[in-house]
Amino acid sequence: MIDKFVPDIAAALKGIADDSVIMIGGFGAVGSPNALIDGLLELNLKGLTIVANNAGAAFGGLPKLMQAGSIRKVVCSYPKGVEKSVFVELYRDGKIELELVPQGTLAERIRAAGAGIPAFFTPTGAGTLLTENRETRVINGRLCVLEDALFADAALVEAWQADRWGNLTYRLAGRNFNPVMAGAAKLTIVQTQHRVALGELAPDHVITPGIYVDRVVHVPYGDPEI
Amino acid sequence: MSAAIPLKTLSRDAMAARIASDIPEGWVVNLGIGAPTLVANHVPATREVIFHSENGVLGVGPAPAPHHTNPWLINAGKQHITLRDGASIIGHADSFAIIRGGHLDLAVLGGYEVAQNGDLANWSTGPDDIAPGVGGAMDLGAGAKRVWILMDHVSKSGASKLVEKCSYPLTALGSVTRVYTNIAVIDITARGFVLCEAAPGLSFEDIQNHTEAKLHLP
Numbered sequence: 336m337i338d339k340f341v342p343d344i345a346a347a348l349k350g351i352a353d354d355s356v357i358m359i360g361g362f363g364a365v366g367s368p369n370a371l372i373d374g375l376l377e378l379n380l381k382g383l384t385i386v387a388n389n390a391g392a393a394f395g396g397l398p399k400l401m402q403a404g405s406i407r408k409v410v411c412s413y414p415k416g417v418e419k420s421v422f423v424e425l426y427r428d429g430k431i432e433l434e435l436v437p438q439g440t441l442a443e444r445i446r447a448a449g450a451g452i453p454a455f456f457t458p459t460g461a462g463t464l465l466t467e468n469r470e471t472r473v474i475n476g477r478l479c480v481l482e483d484a485l486f487a488d489a490a491l492v493e494a495w496q497a498d499r500w501g502n503l504t505y506r507l508a509g510r511n512f513n514p515v516m517a518g519a520a521k522l523t524i525v526q527t528q529h530r531v532a533l534g535e536l537a538p539d540h541v542i543t544p545g546i547y548v549d550r551v552v553h554v555p556y557g558d559p560e561i
Numbered sequence: 562m563s564a565a566i567p568l569k570t571l572s573r574d575a576m577a578a579r580i581a582s583d584i585p586e587g588w589v590v591n592l593g594i595g596a597p598t599l600v601a602n603h604v605p606a607t608r609e610v611i612f613h614s615e616n617g618v619l620g621v622g623p624a625p626a627p628h629h630t631n632p633w634l635i636n637a638g639k640q641h642i643t644l645r646d647g648a649s650i651i652g653h654a655d656s657f658a659i660i661r662g663g664h665l666d667l668a669v670l671g672g673y674e675v676a677q678n679g680d681l682a683n684w685s686t687g688p689d690d691i692a693p694g695v696g697g698a699m700d701l702g703a704g705a706k707r708v709w710i711l712m713d714h715v716s717k718s719g720a721s722k723l724v725e726k727c728s729y730p731l732t733a734l735g736s737v738t739r740v741y742t743n744i745a746v747i748d749i750t751a752r753g754f755v756l757c758e759a760a761p762g763l764s765f766e767d768i769q770n771h772t773e774a775k776l777h778l779p
Contacts, residue, residue, distance in 0.1 A: 362616040362653070363639040365632070388653075391692065413694035426692050433692055438615060439657030439700030446654040458703045459661060464685070464730045465695065478734065507633040507650055511616050515654040542652070558632040 339501040339551045340530070344374035347524050347552040353380050354407075355488040358445065358516040359387035363559075364394055366509030368493040368526040370554040372396035376403060386410040386445070386487060388438065388512055391422030394560070401425055410485070412438035435465055442515055444485035449518025449547075454483045490520035493556075494543070497527035498534075501548025502541045509559070510542065517547040525551045569762045570743040576711055578603040580669060580741050584610055588666035589659075591615070591701055594638040597669040597711050611647075613665060615697040617656040620648025637697065660697065661704040668705035670698065672712040672740070674727045677753035677774040679737040681710065682729035695732075702733025714742035714771055721773035723747065723754060744768060752777050 341347050348371065351357070357375070361367030373396045375383075383406050390397060391414035398421040400406055414433055415423050425431040436444070437460050447455055456479035460466045470481040492513045495506035503525060505513055517523045530553045571579065573596050581603035584590060591613045592598050601621065604610050612621040615637040622645035625631070630641035651659075659665060674682040681702050685693040702708055715721055723740065739757075740747045745768045746758040755777045759768050769776045 363635055365616075365635055413696050414692045415694060423692055435692075435695055437695050437699035438653075438697040439661050439704070442653040442657045443661070457661065460699045461703070462731060462734045463699065465699070505652075507631070508616055508618060508635050509633055510650055510652045512653045514652045560632075 337545075338499045339545070339548055340499055341550050341552050344370055344552060344554075345377070347371060347526070347550050348374050348378060350522070351375070351378060351380065351489055354382040355380070356384040356386065356486065358487040358490040358512075358520055359385060359397075360490070360492045360511065360513035360516050362388055362508065362511035363392075365559045366493050366505065366511050366513055367395055367559065368491040369396055370552070370556060371491040371524060371526050372400070375405065376400055379403070380405045382407045384408045384410065386441075386485060386516075388441065389413050391415045391420050391426075393420040398422070401431065406431060408432035408434065410434040410436060410441070412436055412441050437465065440482055441485070442512065444482055445512070445515050445519045447484035448486045449515070452484055454481055456481055485519065487516070487520040489522040489524060490516040492517050492523060492525045492543075492548075494525050494527040496529045496531050496536060497525055497548075497551045497553075498531050498536055498545070499551075500533060501525065501545030501551055502536050503527070503543040503545075503548065504536060504540060505542055514543045517543045522550075523548050526554045526556065527551055528555055569760060571760050572743075574599060574603075576741055576743055579746065580709060580711060584667065586610065589613055589619075589664060591660065591665050591668045591705065593668065593670040593698070593701070594696070595671050597671060598636070598638060598640070600669055600711070613656070613659060614642070615656055615660070617651045617653060618642065618644070618648070619651065619659075620645050622648070657697070657700055660700045663704060663706055665701070665705040667707045667709060668701040669709050669711055670701060672710040672722065672737075673729045674722050674724050675710050675712075675737050675740050675749075676724050676727045677749065679735040679749045680727050681708065681732045681737050682727040683732050685730045687729055698732050702736050707738055708733070708736045709739045709741065710737055711741050714744045714768075721771060723772045723774055725774045744771065747776070755779055
């Protein structure tokens, strides 16, 4: 019997090591696997690279991980919000690295990793500071830049519903980066609001098929805070 | 270029209404964070325009009433939103495939500077800007079928924001086709900036006096 449910956060995060690349779903405060992020703090890790769109935001668990010195680098499109953040202070002091990536290029690099595409050309960002010194090519008359696929050791995902095979649905704007990240990591770990029986999800309503998912932990976390 | 802005300038809402009047039924439109978001308020409900938000929402509706927000529904600016009938939800990879694949009829963005060749600068004010966010600006700038800019004509310090060449880091190359400012509507053509419309009471010379680059008559 396939059963991807694990009893708790510690079991869900087991094996995540120092220097790992970890993708974290969510956009703003919606669809963010907060219990798993808090769980990372307990592991006292070092040298992590975090791939998360709003990695520098002042809310949620990432600032605590940064303060604890667990994060070496963030890869994101939007490193800060309106509030003063831990990220900006660490970055100013040279204590954390930033790879700033246009949001669509970030999503596509993640998608490419899961789809067996090692690199691709795109016009997004070509000729700008963010792609300086990178390979370019003019395709159909447009300047394009070569972008590498972005792989991860682990992806942390928040789902709305999950069954024991790891089939997932998401709640409204909580979908965001979660499904694409689920496909790009060696180890995909899901925090789900609801646990449902196998067969309960209509096959045509499943957004992420369970084959992408390794572990699921049931956390009825509640609504996102904003 | 440091001349004081003429007294009669359009408000942000009036600029948004001016853009809205040029958006036909059926277009798929992304509105950037900040002032461009106001454009949606000026498209009448009877004219069906499909508003897209980068975080995977197609069919954004009117802003929710206070205390009637759905915590699971936000836009790219992290503001609470509603969905209109016909709306759909997608993930980020699909949402940016819409943008990058040329499926948006229009992106309305803010701007720091727009150059006469259509170059756009709107994500960083340069080396003093610590860890600026780029978000989806470069994808929208490169991918939408049309990129229109909603911005003040001159900066707070009085400098023209319509320039010969951008001084701030670029967002996208040669993609802006129209600029709506608080004093004018300007097209970008092979000739450069072409004045389409001056705000009421202002002349071609008034607009040229506040524009660094050369303005052309239609």
